[in-house]
Amino acid sequence: MGYVKAFLIYLSLLLIGLLFITPIVFMISGSLTPDAGVFAQAGGWDALWSAGVSLDNYRDVFARVDFMGYLFNSLFINGMIVGVGLLVNSLAGYAFARLQWYGRNLLFKLVLAVLIIPLEAIAVPLFYMVSLFGWRDTYWVQILPFIANAFSIYLFYTFFIGMPREMEEAARIDGAGVLRTFYCIIVPNAKPVFASVAVLTFLTQWGAFLWPLMVTSGEDVRPLPLAIATFYSLPPLQWGDIFAFGVMMVTPILVLFLLFQPWFVRGVVTSGIKG
Amino acid sequence: MRERRSLAALLISAPALFGLTLFVAVPFFLAVALGFTNLRLGSPLPLEWLGFEQYRRILTDSSFTRALINNLLFALVVVPLQTVLALSLALLLNQRLRGIAWFRTIFFMPVVFPLSLVAVVWVLIYAPGPNGMMNEFLQLVSFGNWVPRDFLRDPQLALPAIMLTSIWQGAGFQMVILLAGLQSISSELYEAASIDGAGRWRQFWHVTLPQLRNTLIFVVLVTSILAFRLFDQVQIMTRGGPHDATTTVMYEAVEAAFTRQQVARGAAMTVVLFLVVLLISWLQRRVASQERELS
Numbered sequence: 311m312g313y314v315k316a317f318l319i320y321l322s323l324l325l326i327g328l329l330f331i332t333p334i335v336f337m338i339s340g341s342l343t344p345d346a347g348v349f350a351q352a353g354g355w356d357a358l359w360s361a362g363v364s365l366d367n368y369r370d371v372f373a374r375v376d377f378m379g380y381l382f383n384s385l386f387i388n389g390m391i392v393g394v395g396l397l398v399n400s401l402a403g404y405a406f407a408r409l410q411w412y413g414r415n416l417l418f419k420l421v422l423a424v425l426i427i428p429l430e431a432i433a434v435p436l437f438y439m440v441s442l443f444g445w446r447d448t449y450w451v452q453i454l455p456f457i458a459n460a461f462s463i464y465l466f467y468t469f470f471i472g473m474p475r476e477m478e479e480a481a482r483i484d485g486a487g488v489l490r491t492f493y494c495i496i497v498p499n500a501k502p503v504f505a506s507v508a509v510l511t512f513l514t515q516w517g518a519f520l521w522p523l524m525v526t527s528g529e530d531v532r533p534l535p536l537a538i539a540t541f542y543s544l545p546p547l548q549w550g551d552i553f554a555f556g557v558m559m560v561t562p563i564l565v566l567f568l569l570f571q572p573w574f575v576r577g578v579v580t581s582g583i584k585g
Numbered sequence: 586m587r588e589r590r591s592l593a594a595l596l597i598s599a600p601a602l603f604g605l606t607l608f609v610a611v612p613f614f615l616a617v618a619l620g621f622t623n624l625r626l627g628s629p630l631p632l633e634w635l636g637f638e639q640y641r642r643i644l645t646d647s648s649f650t651r652a653l654i655n656n657l658l659f660a661l662v663v664v665p666l667q668t669v670l671a672l673s674l675a676l677l678l679n680q681r682l683r684g685i686a687w688f689r690t691i692f693f694m695p696v697v698f699p700l701s702l703v704a705v706v707w708v709l710i711y712a713p714g715p716n717g718m719m720n721e722f723l724q725l726v727s728f729g730n731w732v733p734r735d736f737l738r739d740p741q742l743a744l745p746a747i748m749l750t751s752i753w754q755g756a757g758f759q760m761v762i763l764l765a766g767l768q769s770i771s772s773e774l775y776e777a778a779s780i781d782g783a784g785r786w787r788q789f790w791h792v793t794l795p796q797l798r799n800t801l802i803f804v805v806l807v808t809s810i811l812a813f814r815l816f817d818q819v820q821i822m823t824r825g826g827p828h829d830a831t832t833t834v835m836y837e838a839v840e841a842a843f844t845r846q847q848v849a850r851g852a853a854m855t856v857v858l859f860l861v862v863l864l865i866s867w868l869q870r871r872v873a874s875q876e877r878e879l880s
Contacts, residue, residue: 316682323677323688331691333753336718337706402601411594417602424609426866430814430835431859434842434851435615436608441626458604488593517699519817520835524843535701539821542705549709556702567697571690574697578758579765 341367341553367554374544374551376529377558380537383449384516385562387533390453392511396504399459403466404492408478418467424460429521437524451525452533456515462507465580469503470496502576509570509577516563534559613859620853626846639853649854651829652837656861659748659833660812664805667752671759671804676793678760679767689764693757700754704821707750711736711822719746737823740830747818747831755811759804766800767793799873806869813861834858 344364371377405411406418436455445451477499481491497504522536532540538559542552567574620640623633643649678689695703710718713735723731736746770793778788794801816835819825825832825840834854842851 319677319680319682323685326674327688327691330695330753333703333706333710334694336710340709398600398604402598405594405598409590409594411591414594417598420610421602421605424605426862427609427613427859428810428814428862430816430838431855431862432609432612432616434838434848434855435612435619437842438619438624438626438848439612439615454604455608458601458608460605460609463601488590488597492597513697516697517701517817519699519701519820520839523820524839535699538699538705539701542708542821552705552709556706559702560698563697564694567694568690575689575693575761575765578696578761581762 337553337556340549341557343367343550367548367550368558370548370551371541371555371558375537375541375555377537377555379529380532380534381559381562383531384533384535387449387452388512388515390449391456391515392508394453395457395459395462395511396508398457399462399507400466400497400500400504401492402458403463404470404496406463407467407470408496409488421460421463425464433520433524440525446525447528447531449531452518452522452531455521459511461581462511465507465510466500466503469500473499503580505573506577506580509573510581512563512566513574513577616852616856616859619849620856622849624849624852626848628846635849639849640857643850643853643857648825648829648832649834649837652825652832652834653857655744655829655831656813656815656833658744659751659815660809662745663748663751663755663812664808666748667756667759667808668801668805670752671756672763672797672801674756674760675763675767678764689761692760695754696757696761698754700817701821703750703754704818707746707753707818708737708822711746713738738827740827743823743827743831747815747822750818750822751815755808759808762804763797763800766797770796802869802873806865809865810862813858813865834861 342363342365344366402421406414406421440446440451440455473496477495478491481495486494517535518533519535519539522533523539526532526536538552538555541555621635621637623630623635623639674692678685678692712718712720713733714720715724715733717733717736719736720731720733724733734742736742774792774796775788778792783791813833814835815833816839819831819833819836820839823831825836834857838851838854838858841847841854
């Protein structure tokens with residue numbers, strides 16, 4: 311490749327990259343700017359090369375709200391959705407892909423039909439239902455509806471159906487039951503699909519905002535994405551504190567992303583191969 | 586033996602099937618049913634069957650029709666812009682150059698940011714006055730000709746401002762999928778094309794685009810559906826304002842069902858949302874199957 315062409319590619323990437331990264335740099339530098347500075351330059355570029363660096367804003371966040379509580383809520387809710395979801399959906403995907411049973415084809419068609427229904431389309435009646443059950447302001451109301459996932463089942467199904475049959479035959483001849491075959495033969499050979507589904511579920515659920523907004527009114531079970539919105543509307547308006555909250559909130563997923571970047575990319579790409 | 590395996594299969598899929606039934610199928614039918622009633626939480630009025638009355642009301646409601654138009658505008662602007670941007674980025678990244686992976690990381694990073702955090706950060710970027718970051722930037726690139734505006738309280742600029750925020754957050758998602766699509770195109774096709782004397786530009790139109798067609802259809806479908814589900818940014822950045830300039834179907838539905846307790850009205854709105862999603866998916870299928878007939 312010619313030097314001129316390589317130079318032009320780098321130049322375009324650098325310019326667009328700057329535009330992409332500026333809001334993030336802005337957030338981080340704002341979080342480190344002493345309160346007085348953020349007030350003086352609210353939103354200005356000056357905030358990027360702030361006069362001083364301090365951790366006051368981070369201290370303020372812990373003094374003003376129960377950040378660790380929100381963090382725990384988010385980790386617990388998402389951990390349960392991802393963990394229990396992997397178990398429940400992989401078993402269903404396995405049953406649809408590898409077992410012969412009465413009603414399988416009809417049920418699988420129904421699962422595929424459910425795929426098209428977004429949460430938004432059912433949020434109102436679901437909200438009404440959980441209100442009737444008296445489930446509002448609990449962890450369960452933020453976990454249970456998201457465990458069974460038609461798309462996860464579909465991803466497991468497509469992976470399992472491509473695995474060679476012989477592997478199970480041997481186990482079956484040895485007299486292993488359905489669960490043991492699944493656990494000992496299928497799972498160890500299907501790690502990529504488990505990783506992809508885990509990453510995709512986490513990525514789509516970690517930022518959940520609409521549903522927690524509808525079903526939680528108290529602080530106790532509020533997850534981070536909702537907490538930052540309420541923190542932002544909590545007077546006095548201190549941008550440094552809000553940014554410090556934001557940096558701390560995004561750090562766990564950013565670290566996960568940087569460590570397991572190939573898996574994130576693979577997870578997203580897997581979602582693109584459907585249909 | 587056969588029956589026992591059948592029972593086992595049903596048992597292991599039961600938790601998932603139960604969850605999908607209780608938390609997706611039942612609410613879905615409930616949404617359709619409730620949309621035909623007058624249900625309102627805490628209302629003294631008896632429950633009544635209204636037929637299509639609820640739909641007549643929302644479709645003649647100026648805020649709701651404005652919401653539908655806003656969603657449509659959002660889709661018409663964001664989908665093409667974001668797809669072209671994502672495709673350009675994917676093409677730039679699909680080169681064997683040192684350090685290129687760093688750029689992929691940067692472009693993808695906003696995707697892992699929760700939308701509510703993105704919205705809060707961009708509220709400050711759009712801060713009014715000459716010191717606001719976006720105002721200052723526009724002043725710089727226009728050589729001082731830009732007059733500072735209050736983006737989120739300006740009826741003309743509020744929706745475009747939300748669009749830009751959404752493109753920033755979502756482009757990396759499309760880019761990664763398109764990049765995978767580009768990498769799966771066989772290099773033999775390009776070699777054959779260049780033997781036939783096709784230059785870069787013609788290779789792009791006659792090899793890259795046709796090979797990428799299904800991937801493109803997919804990312805367009807996903808982005809269009811997301812455009813109609815738009816909620817988080819609106820709720821945080823503008824609350825639908827000013828004067829419904831940024832209201833969306835989902836924002837109106839939540840306002841109705843949640844803030845004003847009009848469950849039936851909110852349900853009818855989400856049924857409209859579902860019908861739009863269904864229409865988009867149907868269109869995508871038609872376009873995708875047309876290609877199969879052609880080839």
